[in-house]
Amino acid sequence: MYRTPASNRLHIGIFGKRNTGKSSLINALTGQDTAIVSDVAGTTTDPVYKAMEILPIGPCMLIDTAGIDDQGVLGEERVKRTLVVLRKTDVGLIVVQPDTLIDSFEEDLIKTFQGKKLPFLFIINKSELAGKAAQDYLENNKLAFIKVSSKTGQGIKELKAKIMELAPGHWSPIPLVGDIIKPKDVVILVCPIDNAMPQGRLILPQVQVMRDCLDNNATAFVTKETELLDCLKALKGKPRLVITDSQVFEDVRDMLPKDIPLTSFSTVFARHKGDLNAYIQGVYTLENLKDGDEILIAEACTHHVQPEDIGRTKIPTWLLNYTKKDLHYEVTAGGDFPQDLSRYKLIISCGGCMVNRREIMHRIEKAKAAHVPITNYGVLMAYLSGILERVIEPFEGGLLKINLDK
Ligand code: SF4
Secondary structure, X not given: OOOOOHHHOEEEEEEEOOOOOHHHHHHHHHOOOOOOOOOOXXXXXXXXXXXXXXXXXXXXXXXXXXXXXXXXXXHHHHHHHHHHHHHHOOEEEEEEOOXXXXXXXHHHHHHHHHHOOOOEEEEEOOOOXXXXXXXXXXXXXXXXXXXXXXXXXXXXXXXXXXXXXXXXOOOOOOOOOOOOOOOOOEEEEEOOOOOOOOOOOOOHHHHHHHHHHHHXXXXXXXXXXXXXXXXXXXXXXXXXXXXEOHHHHHHHHHHOOOOOOEEEHHHHHHHHHOOHHHHHHHHHHHHHOOOOOEXXXXXXXXXXXXXXXXXXXXXXXXXXXXXXXXXXXXXXXOOOOOOOOOOEEEEEEOOOOOOOHHHHHHHHHHHHHOOOOEEEHXXXXXXHOOOHHHHHHHHOOHHHHHHHHO
């Protein structure tokens, strides 16, 4: 379970006023002392992430948020962090106590969840305590709730079942390749080994695609581009699909007969993590850019910036060469996605390998609402290299046609 990437887990955000027992609820769900639990209100200062398994959903990430009713500078910072958590949340739990007077704090959360069409559930925690104010409010407003006691364990099993009920359909990621291959298909993965590769292992997207092939009872062959022809010769028939690293796309395309579907890892993940159609529409904005236009490069994590960083160096250079325009760039990283997008002519999102689909979709929805085109690194690179049509073809009927022909 611990090897499941965080970005592939169902993210369960646990919200509520200070001292309603959010941390102890997590401990009750996980059966471990994970969160910081104290009788002193507001002990949990930062969101605490806990990876756990809730069967049969599978791997989850429980997020214990900071108390968002705190005042002062520290409190404001806590509020900001909690709202960032909300963007990653697939299912929200709002924790109250039996005697909690539900007010604008919870009502704002309800509005936010409803506005984002995010499934949520009220938890009346500490059900061993007296009071009925919270239950009366929830019943009067027809809001779903469940009563639990983190102390005695009462209701925890039912809560897990409720989470399972809420989760399906809301968090299921778009498949990697599972919907475009069949059992017994052969898929070739082209993985160049250069200085940028980590020592002694493949990178996570390559491993994830390999696993998806196995999960779908297909066979995955892994080769470098230099051995691709040998690999093709060794096969009795044609592979169903070839997936290559974008860096060697042109070499692979030139070697591969046109009737063998070809795509790239970055395209597979652009669809898996985001909205491939939106990215494709967005990339055509390059044709209309003018001098002085502002471009937002939105990176989803604060990774170590390399000298030849893709967002800060490579993309501005590529776009200068392609558009010949004097474009202005702003780079955001991690949770810092601007509230006001109106000044940007194009948003270029990173691949989002470290975050979940909801986080990326949140950005895409914000861009759409602001009528600002959005694309991502993978689609942009494919477009600039003139290979976009070929890499999206397997997802637009090419493989379906082959399947029907057989
Ligand atoms: S692609 Fe992955 S590593 Fe790069 S900025 Fe985005 S989330 Fe971070």
